[in-house]
Amino acid sequence: MNLFDGLTSHQVLSVLATVVIFTVAAGVCLVALLAFGVRSGLMAARATREVPKASDTELWLFFLASLSGLLSIFAMIFVGLVGGSVFAETFLDNVLLLAVSLALILIGGLLLLLGASLAFLTVRRARRSTSAPA
16 A cells, blocks of 8 residues: 555645644644643633632743644635635745745744743742742
8 A cells, every 4th residue: 555646746745844834733722822821820720729810921932832823824724715626736836925924934933942942941040939948
């Protein structure tokens, strides 16, 4: 059994690139939503009682990171629907959409890293101030 039976090498590359892009966009979205939930106190509330609450900036960074991953996925889906074809070639043939989708994923990753670094600094600052001798 051949998984890519009847497809040319260009079509196989298009399918694999689309799978990777969808997976990365979904991963950015999922991780940012989990970080948002934990840092806002909605998830794992008992385990994070001693951790200081997140700032509004930190929560907005996590929210915007998940939103950019979601927008990237929506852009890929709607181009497939509007283009009249469900094949991956329509996604990769449109150079502007490919660049926009990848840019949204990279922006989401950057926002996720910025939010995580703010969270790390907030938690570290709070632990350092409580453990300092008076």
